[in-house]
Amino acid sequence: MANGRHAVEIRPDGTMILAHVPKCGMLYWMQKCVGGYIETLRICHFVVEDTLMIVNEEGRIKGMELNPKASAVVLENIYGPALIMKTGKVKNEDDIVGLTHTEGSMIIKEIDDIANMVKILYKK
Numbered sequence: 001m002a003n004g005r006h007a008v009e010i011r012p013d014g015t016m017i018l019a020h021v022p023k024c025g026m027l028y029w030m031q032k033c034v035g036g037y038i039e040t041l042r043i044c045h046f047v048v049e050d051t052l053m054i055v056n057e058e059g060r061i062k063g064m065e066l067n068p069k070a071s072a073v074v075l076e077n078i079y080g081p082a083l084i085m086k087t088g089k090v091k092n093e094d095d096i097v098g099l100t101h102t103e104g105s106m107i108i109k110e111i112d113d114i115a116n117m118v119k120i121l122y123k124k
Helices: 026-034 068-074 101-123
Strands: 006-010 016-020 038-043 051-056 082-090 093-097
Touching: 006 068, 006 101, 016 101, 026 038, 026 051, 026 082, 038 068, 051 068, 068 101, 082 101
Parallel strands: none
Antiparallel strands: 006 016, 006 082, 038 051, 051 082, 082 093
């Protein structure tokens, strides 16, 4: 499995970017992106397999802003920024790895589709 060097960052204002993941210090980088200690949530329904959402485990307690797009993906309230990455092998051990550019682009489109469906459902 080819590991990439990207993550999808979902911001509470709804913007999404394909962020570059550093080769070293990935845990620190993830904590910096989400604003604190991380929690991982497995995502089972994406077109890209083995995906994870990385969020701030204390986002709600810290009073971070609700993240509607991230919440729509995992069907629970997510507060603060979120990252989408995936699991993979690093030195024959399971670990969090980056996405390829193509995977990241596919996920951004899929998240937009999910968010639009949720909007339609809640309008009725």
